Amino acid sequence: MRPSRGWLNYRHTANALAFYNALRDRGVPERRMRLLLADPLACNSRNARPGEINYEAGGPAPAPASLAMHGDALTGQTLLHLLTGIHPPGTPAQLRLPSDASSFVTLFLTGHGGDEFLKIHDQADFTTADLGAALRRMHALQRYRHLLLLVDTCQAATLCKGLQAPNVTCISSSQSSYAHSADATLGLHVIDEFSLALGRMLRRDRAGELTLREAAAQLAGSVRLSTVTLESTDARTDSLLLRDFFG
Secondary structure, eight states: OBOOOSGGGHHHHHHHHHHHHHHHHTTOOGGGOOOEESSOGGGOTTOSSTTOOOOBTTBOOOOOSOOSEEGGGOOHHHHHHHHHOOOOTTOOGGGOOOOOTTOEEEEEEESOEETTEEEETTTEEEEHHHHHHHHHHHHHTTOOSEEEEEEESTTGGGGGTTOOSTTEEEEEEESOOOEEEEETTTTEEEEEHHHHHHHHHHTSTTGGGOBHHHHHHHHHHHOSSOEEEEEEOOTTTTTOBHHHHHO
């Protein structure tokens, strides 16, 4: 999910796509993923490469086959609906997350953040309390077996502060989320270093054999400025493998 909008937030779209496409390259079918973007910047009038989002040297990021939600439809409330499975009547299948008590669920959040909040369209906040309540509700409704929360925002670790829902592991770019590189043609930074390192790690041949704690340590060694933090309520953090979530 990338809830920040506007051309200057290009890198947040790239963060989400770097993760999405890394999963697709690992063979995760798109029917199992839900991509939420505040706006489709590939079509922005300021994009010097129309129809493309570039975050790695060598070409544009592959476009997703389907965008589950975008624009004003993306709100804190619709995210809560998606997580808890409690929807208004008539909600289409692509806006539903078909998980159950046996599911290994991953939630990736990126955008502008602060002390215990994630900005939605730069107008509203999705808070640590909102997220914590949603995760507890998910567990009560048997919506996951284990849940991996990945957060790339400024002060990202505060979104995971005081986790109470069982079997949740949060890996985040604590304190500040630093941009990795700039594109002179586009005139802005194109991706954050945590998201770039995450996408690259997931593409490695034996990435699936890493435990969640090993993955966090490897990410910490791959970023230069960001501080990677792990917080967990899951007793199996040291034994759960990335392939359990992305196999």
